[in-house]
Every structure is written in structure tokens, then in C-alpha cells.
Amino acid sequence: MPEAASAAATKAAVGDSEFDRDTALTLREPGVYDIDLSAGWTIINAVNGGYLLAVLGRALGDALPHRDPFTVSAHYLTASRPGPAVVRTELVRGGRTLSTGQASLFQYDEEGREVERIRVLASYGDLDALPDDVRTTAVPPAFPPMDRCFGPQDTASDVRLPSGGAPVDGSSAIADRLMIKLDPATLGWALGAPSGKGEMRAWFGLADGRDADPLSLLLAVDALPPTAFEIGLSGWVPTVELTVHIRTRPAPGPLRVSITTRNLAGGFLEEDAEVWDSEDRLVAQSRQLARVRLG
Amino acid sequence: MPEAASAAATKAAVGDSEFDRDTALTLREPGVYDIDLSAGWTIINAVNGGYLLAVLGRALGDALPHRDPFTVSAHYLTASRPGPAVVRTELVRGGRTLSTGQASLFQYDEEGREVERIRVLASYGDLDALPDDVRTTAVPPAFPPMDRCFGPQDTASDVRLPSGGAPVDGSSAIADRLMIKLDPATLGWALGAPSGKGEMRAWFGLADGRDADPLSLLLAVDALPPTAFEIGLSGWVPTVELTVHIRTRPAPGPLRVSITTRNLAGGFLEEDAEVWDSEDRLVAQSRQLARVRLG
Numbered sequence: 001m002p003e004a005a006s007a008a009a010t011k012a013a014v015g016d017s018e019f020d021r022d023t024a025l026t027l028r029e030p031g032v033y034d035i036d037l038s039a040g041w042t043i044i045n046a047v048n049g050g051y052l053l054a055v056l057g058r059a060l061g062d063a064l065p066h067r068d069p070f071t072v073s074a075h076y077l078t079a080s081r082p083g084p085a086v087v088r089t090e091l092v093r094g095g096r097t098l099s100t101g102q103a104s105l106f107q108y109d110e111e112g113r114e115v116e117r118i119r120v121l122a123s124y125g126d127l128d129a130l131p132d133d134v135r136t137t138a139v140p141p142a143f144p145p146m147d148r149c150f151g152p153q154d155t156a157s158d159v160r161l162p163s164g165g166a167p168v169d170g171s172s173a174i175a176d177r178l179m180i181k182l183d184p185a186t187l188g189w190a191l192g193a194p195s196g197k198g199e200m201r202a203w204f205g206l207a208d209g210r211d212a213d214p215l216s217l218l219l220a221v222d223a224l225p226p227t228a229f230e231i232g233l234s235g236w237v238p239t240v241e242l243t244v245h246i247r248t249r250p251a252p253g254p255l256r257v258s259i260t261t262r263n264l265a266g267g268f269l270e271e272d273a274e275v276w277d278s279e280d281r282l283v284a285q286s287r288q289l290a291r292v293r294l295g
Numbered sequence: 296m297p298e299a300a301s302a303a304a305t306k307a308a309v310g311d312s313e314f315d316r317d318t319a320l321t322l323r324e325p326g327v328y329d330i331d332l333s334a335g336w337t338i339i340n341a342v343n344g345g346y347l348l349a350v351l352g353r354a355l356g357d358a359l360p361h362r363d364p365f366t367v368s369a370h371y372l373t374a375s376r377p378g379p380a381v382v383r384t385e386l387v388r389g390g391r392t393l394s395t396g397q398a399s400l401f402q403y404d405e406e407g408r409e410v411e412r413i414r415v416l417a418s419y420g421d422l423d424a425l426p427d428d429v430r431t432t433a434v435p436p437a438f439p440p441m442d443r444c445f446g447p448q449d450t451a452s453d454v455r456l457p458s459g460g461a462p463v464d465g466s467s468a469i470a471d472r473l474m475i476k477l478d479p480a481t482l483g484w485a486l487g488a489p490s491g492k493g494e495m496r497a498w499f500g501l502a503d504g505r506d507a508d509p510l511s512l513l514l515a516v517d518a519l520p521p522t523a524f525e526i527g528l529s530g531w532v533p534t535v536e537l538t539v540h541i542r543t544r545p546a547p548g549p550l551r552v553s554i555t556t557r558n559l560a561g562g563f564l565e566e567d568a569e570v571w572d573s574e575d576r577l578v579a580q581s582r583q584l585a586r587v588r589l590g
Contacts, residue, residue, distance in 0.1 A: 092411065133560065
């Protein structure tokens with residue numbers, strides 16, 4: 001029985017899970033929060049960008065008049081490391097149905113000076129106040145059943161994933177925190193035979209079984225192996241900018257995350273992510289611009 | 296002969312065109328610029344969001360160590376009006392190949408206090424320094440030839456477009472500044488028979504024939520009639536957030552802009568734009584989150 005499934009048998013609750021504990025902030029003064037970035041969400045030595053976005057998103061949800069992220073735009077400046085950080089927020093404009101805010105995450109250099117890691121602009125609202133009208137024409141991508149997909153903990157006959165989908169060998173603690181089951185159609189890279197298509201698809205959840213919420217959607221859009229692997233590239237693909245739209249509150253149960261890249265050019269690529277919930281609703285859309293650093 | 300075509304016969308040069316004059320900034324002090332927002336880029340009374348993005352983009356290109364916008368994320372706060380405005384920029388981080396900056400555009404209330412209209416985070420670089428590798432799998436959308444498409448100045452037998460694609464009757468000065476020729480397949484709304492598909496496609500240029508550059512691409516992604524019209528909605532579709540990636544410097548000649556909406560839900564929709572140049576290169580990708588205000 002895979003670890004993720006056994007963990008899910010004693011499912012963690014929203015508010016009392018690894019993800020909640022590791023994104024918890026301590027209020028230093030109004031709008032300013034301290035946090036110790038957990039080593040549990042790293043790929044090699046770098047803290048995962050989606051986890052960082054959830055930390056910033058949580059700070060803004062506390063600081064702004066509205067609670068739920070509707071659209072969050074993050075520009076990644078320098079690589080974050082596990083350890084102390086401070087999040088500084090600013091209310092840019094408070095409106096009746098939407099509030100706009102800004103937040104930055106800083107860490108400290110050897111002299112204790114603040115070094116900015118990420119800056120975010122975001123508009124927040126109340127997802128529960130939205131009308132129920134849905135006229136989407138988007139349909140969920142075809143996914144094989146979860147038991148025919150593969151995670152980092154699985155060792156099938158031919159498939160042996162690098163831990164956490166890390167682009168190079170090394171310990172990736174985040175693999176223990178996530179339930180990721182990759183569609184075999186996007187696993188060619190792990191077999192040395194990338195498809196050449198810029199696609200990555202996976203069932204997604206938290207390893208301790210905590211259900212999804214808007215904050216964990218901020219993590220979900222940046223937690224899969226890079227599409228670049230299936231295009232046949234290895235090495236790091238650091239995010240320059242990532243924007244997420246949260247469109248509705250996700251239903252309980254595993255998510256499906258589908259990422260596509262259509263334009264790899266000039267050393268950059270975009271990754272478009274769609275996140276679908278267990279009720280077949282498109283709960284989040286994101287796009288990031290990333291650099292291709294050839295390995 | 297349509298106006299746009301006759302204007303193009305005496306083509307305006309980059310740097311000496313309506314667009315260049317109307318985005319020109321006066322340096323007040325380092326990083327701070329004054330501008331008189333032109334009434335020439337309005338839809339009804341509101342200044343077009345793409346024109347405003349170009350103004351902010353031009354300020355950042357002047358203030359930052361790098362010249363070309365790579366990714367620009369804008370959150371729209373309050374509606375801009377023609378008249379005086381100030382753009383305040385900040386260098387967030389200067390790197391070797393990318394610089395990140397922030398900019399805000401303010402106008403003035405009755406007491407002369409600054410009111411913030413838009414805030415932008417952006418990463419800039421040098422498009423000419425990018426390698427030539429292109430491994431895109433994206434292909435240009437099918438477009439009819441320009442002479443089979445329709446602009447606001449055209450009056451075909453059945454097609455009579457509202458001026459500038461304005462969502463309600465009224466003067467839209469921007470229509471005189473743009474060369475927009477809409478694909479008849481996305482023109483059902485103008486005939487009272489919207490297709491129900493969230494699609495809008497048009498040939499795009501500046502009416503005075505000025506060629507495209509990275510700044511005018513910031514305008515191009517937000518200048519077509521809203522896809523909501525073809526979904527069968529009328530009324531305003533104000534932008535909450537718009538992010539643009541500029542992927543390469545556009546070749547001379549008209550652009551093709553294709554916009555799609557897949558998810559209209561809860562009173563919001565996304566608009567994804569692709570801009571293709573005359574050499575069939577995908578020069579820009581954008582996504583915006585907009586509100587649907589039923590008319």
C-alpha cells in the first residue's frame with residue numbers, strides 16, 4: 001500500500017495538517033508576519049515556489065478585508081532557503097467585493113539584512129459570495145484512474161521516478177508531503193524517452209490526506225515535475241513569474257492538475273496549469289513564465 | 296478604401312506616431328513620470344487598459360536597467376480618465392539578465408490627492424539577447440485574409456459594428472487609433488447572433504501604420520471587443536488583473552490576435568490572448584481575469 005494511501009486513511013483536517021502548520025504565520029505587527037520556512041517543502045535545497053505562494057497567500061488572506069485569493073501574481077526574485085522569513089503586506093485598495101494587496105517575502109543575509117525573495121500583487125474576494133452561474137466550455141482532460149498512475153514512492157517494473165520529480169538526483173523532502181500520481185502518458189522522461197510534448201498531468205493531494213482549499217491550490221499549480229522534462233530538457237526551470245486565478249472553492253477529494261507548454265523559445269517557456277476538483281469543476285487556472293537552464 | 300489602409304500608405308514610424316506621442320512621459324524626478332492621458336484611447340469615457348499598460352510599460356523600460364518587458368502583471372484598481380497622471384516606478388531587483396520593477400499610475404481627485412489606478416509588477420530583459428532556439432508546438436490560429444475581415448469603419452451589407460467594438464452605444468475614440476479587422480466567425484454578436492463560443496480574433500495594427508514593438512503588444516492584448524459578446528453577454532467586462540508575456544520582438548506588418556475564454560463562472564471569466572506576427576511567430580501571450588457586469 002503506497003504511503004500516501006495509508007496516510008489518507010487517517011486523514012488530516014484542514015487547519016490541522018502539515019500544510020497548515022508549515023504555512024502558519026506569527027503576527028509581528030499589523031500586516032507583518034514571521035515564519036520559519038519549513039525544510040519539508042524543498043526540492044534539493046530550494047524551497048518550492050508553490051509552498052511559498054501559499055505562505056504569501058495566507059498572509060494576505062489575514063491582512064486584507066477579504067479572505068480568498070481570486071488572482072495572485074508573483075514575481076520570483078531570489079531563491080528561498082529553509083529558515084526564518086518575514087512577510088510584509090500592504091493593503092493597496094479595499095473595495096466592496098474585491099480587495100487588492102501586495103506582499104513580499106524576505107529572508108536575511110549574513111549581516112541580518114533583509115533580502116527580498118518574492119513580491120506578489122493579489123486581488124482577494126469571497127468565493128462563497130459568487131453566483132452559481134457556470135457557462136464554462138472547458139472540459140476536464142482525460143486522466144487514467146489513479147491506480148494506473150505513478151508517484152515518487154511507487155516502483156513499477158520500468159518506472160522509477162526521481163524523488164519528488166526532482167530535476168537532478170538528491171533529496172527532495174517535498175515528495176513526502178505530496179500525493180502525486182503522474183499520468184503514464186507524461187512519464188516518458190522518467191524512462192529516458194520523453195514524448196516531446198509539453199504536457200504533465202497528475203492526480204494531486206496532500207500526503208496526509210488534508211482536503212484542498214484555495215491556499216493549497218496555490219501550491220498545486222507549481223508542484224508537478226516541469227513540462228520541460230517531457231520536451232526532453234533536463235536541469236532547472238526556475239519560475240520568473242506565476243499568476244494564479246482561483247475560480248471556485250474546491251470540493252473534497254483528489255485534484256487533477258494538467259500542465260501544458262506550447263511555446264518554448266528564446267530560453268523561456270510558459271506553463272499553463274488547470275486544476276480540476278472531484279466534482280469536475282475547473283477550480284484554478286495558472287500561467288507561469290520560466291527560464292530554461294539547460295542541465 | 297478603408298481609412299486604416301489609406302493611413303498606412305503614409306506609414307508612421309516607430310517613435311513618431313500617435314501611439315508614441317500619447318505614451319510619451321515627462322521625467323519629474325528619477326523614477327517618477329508625468330503624462331497627460333490622451334482622450335484618443337477611450338472606450339466611452341474610460342481609458343483603454345491596454346493603452347494604460349503601455350504607458351506603465353514605457354515608464355518601466357526607462358527606469359529599469361533593462362529595456363524590454365518580458366512579463367508584466369497589472370492589477371486594475373480604479374477606472375482611469377483622460378487627463379493628468381503620474382507614474383511612480385521602483386526598481387525591485389536588478390539582475391544580470393532580468394530586472395524586476397514595480398510601477399503605479401495615479402490620477403488626482405478634486406482635492407488634488409493622488410488616487411491609484413493601476414499597480415504593476417514586471418520583469419524586464421533584453422529581447423535581442425535571447426538565443427534563437429524555438430521549439431514551440433503552438434501553431435497560428437486559422438485567420439481569413441484581412442480583406443475578408445471587418446473593422447469598425449467598415450459597413451458591409453449585414454455587418455455594422457458598434458464604434459470601436461464598444462459594448463454600449465457611444466463615442467469610442469480608440470476606434471480611430473486602431474486597425475482592427477475582426478474574423479467574421481467571431482462577429483455573430485454584431486449581427487445579434489453570438490456564436491456562444493468564447494472566441495474573438497482580429498488582424499491588429501495601429502491606424503497610422505506604425506509597426507508593432509514590445510510596447511504596442513501590451514496594447515494589442517487588450518484592444519479587441521470582449522469574448523463575452525460572442526458568449527451572448529453585453530455590458531462591461533472590466534479587467535481585474537492582466538498578465539502579459541512578451542516572447543520575442545515582433546516583425547513589421549500586421550499582427551493576428553486570438554482571444555479565447557474557456558471558463559465563465561461565478562461572474563468572472565478569463566481571456567487568454569495570443570499575438571502572432573507576420574512571420575508566424577508567437578510574440579505575446581496574455582491572460583486576464585475580468586468581471587462580467589451584465590448589461
